Amino acid sequence: MKKIFFVLIVVTILFSCKSSVSEVNHIIDKEFEIYKVANSKATLVLFPCFPCDIENTKNEFPIIEEANKKGVSVILMNYNFKLYLKDSELQNLSKHFNSIFKNNKLSTDNVYIGGFSGGGNVTLLLSNYLIKEENSIQPKGVFIVDSPVDLLGLYKVAEKNIISNFSSESVQEANWIIDTFNAEFGNPKDSISLYKKLSPYTLETNTISNVENLKNLKIRLYTEPDFDWWFKNRKNQKDEINSYFIEQLYNDLKIKGFQKIELINTKNKGYRADGTRHPHSWAIVDKENLLNWVLEKN
Numbered sequence: 001m002k003k004i005f006f007v008l009i010v011v012t013i014l015f016s017c018k019s020s021v022s023e024v025n026h027i028i029d030k031e032f033e034i035y036k037v038a039n040s041k042a043t044l045v046l047f048p049c050f051p052c053d054i055e056n057t058k059n060e061f062p063i064i065e066e067a068n069k070k071g072v073s074v075i076l077m078n079y080n081f082k083l084y085l086k087d088s089e090l091q092n093l094s095k096h097f098n099s100i101f102k103n104n105k106l107s108t109d110n111v112y113i114g115g116f117s118g119g120g121n122v123t124l125l126l127s128n129y130l131i132k133e134e135n136s137i138q139p140k141g142v143f144i145v146d147s148p149v150d151l152l153g154l155y156k157v158a159e160k161n162i163i164s165n166f167s168s169e170s171v172q173e174a175n176w177i178i179d180t181f182n183a184e185f186g187n188p189k190d191s192i193s194l195y196k197k198l199s200p201y202t203l204e205t206n207t208i209s210n211v212e213n214l215k216n217l218k219i220r221l222y223t224e225p226d227f228d229w230w231f232k233n234r235k236n237q238k239d240e241i242n243s244y245f246i247e248q249l250y251n252d253l254k255i256k257g258f259q260k261i262e263l264i265n266t267k268n269k270g271y272r273a274d275g276t277r278h279p280h281s282w283a284i285v286d287k288e289n290l291l292n293w294v295l296e297k298n
Contacts, residue, residue, distance in 0.1 A: 024068050027104055031096070033076045034104055035064050041071040042110040042140075042294050043101075047119030051081045059273045061116070061282035063291070070291050073106060083118045084151060084198040090129045097126070097137060112141045112294045114220075116282050120147025124200040124211050131213040141218035141260075141294065146280050150245040151199035152188055155181050157240045166235040201249045208252055219253075219261040220293065221246050224270045224279035242280070 027034040054076045115123040158174035185194040196207045225243035230236040250263040270279035
């Protein structure tokens with residue numbers, strides 16, 4: 001009798017586990033992946049870094065299982081190689097966004113969008129556009145992870161990195177930035193109009209026009225201002241790293257009346273999945289805390 005009772009308990013447990021797993025619908029597309037939870041409480045959309053992909057996001061920010069357990073569906077985007085979005089790109093991406101939600105019957109009631117590095121820029125620009133155009137998808141909150149929010153500032157730092165010639169990685173990246181931005185925007189010495197038009201933020205002119213529609217949203221700006229690491233490894237000064245520009249953006253938005261914005265400065269949390277110390281990492285985000293933020297009442 002005891003053996004029969006034990007077997008029944010095991011079968012019940014196994015069946016319960018199987019049922020729980022089956023409630024997550026995994027949808028794969030070359031441009032996105034969805035982990036859809038039955039009776040989802042929220043949808044979390046994640047954009048990768050430049051030039052990363054879905055697999056990189058999964059590896060560096062393993063949040064899917066924890067999110068699903070809490071009743072949060074997750075969309076992983078493959079939209080990369082972007083630090084800015086032109087008008088046509090905003091239009092196309094918003095249409096694509098709508099089709100993802102519509103075709104896969106995802107609720108638009110409680111949508112949160114976030115991204116790492118360049119993906120954070122995409123997050124801010126797209127979310128601002130969705131609200132401005134009164135799109136059917138109206139995000140409740142957005143977050144960025146150590147994103148290069150000021151393109152003009154990024155250009156000027158790249159110039160300094162080329163001159164200092166300290167890190168081959170920095171110089172290679174700097175040359176790409178200078179060449180690309182000169183071709184797309186022109187040299188800022190001649191005009192900074194395109195920089196202001198396409199950048200989430202421009203510190204030099206205190207321009208926030210590309211994020212001004214986010215005023216009533218919950219916003220989190222994650223960064224790890226490890227100045228010693230950046231100076232030791234890249235010879236960058238405090239005002240030459242993403243953390244500096246993100247903090248200035250935070251200050252300017254607070255002055256402009258943004259009430260639901262948080263600047264989250266972390267310490268010694270930035271590590272890549274392979275264990276390499278790097279403050280520019282997905283790992284600076286506390287996953288459980290982020291999910292609680294997504295699920296908390298406004």
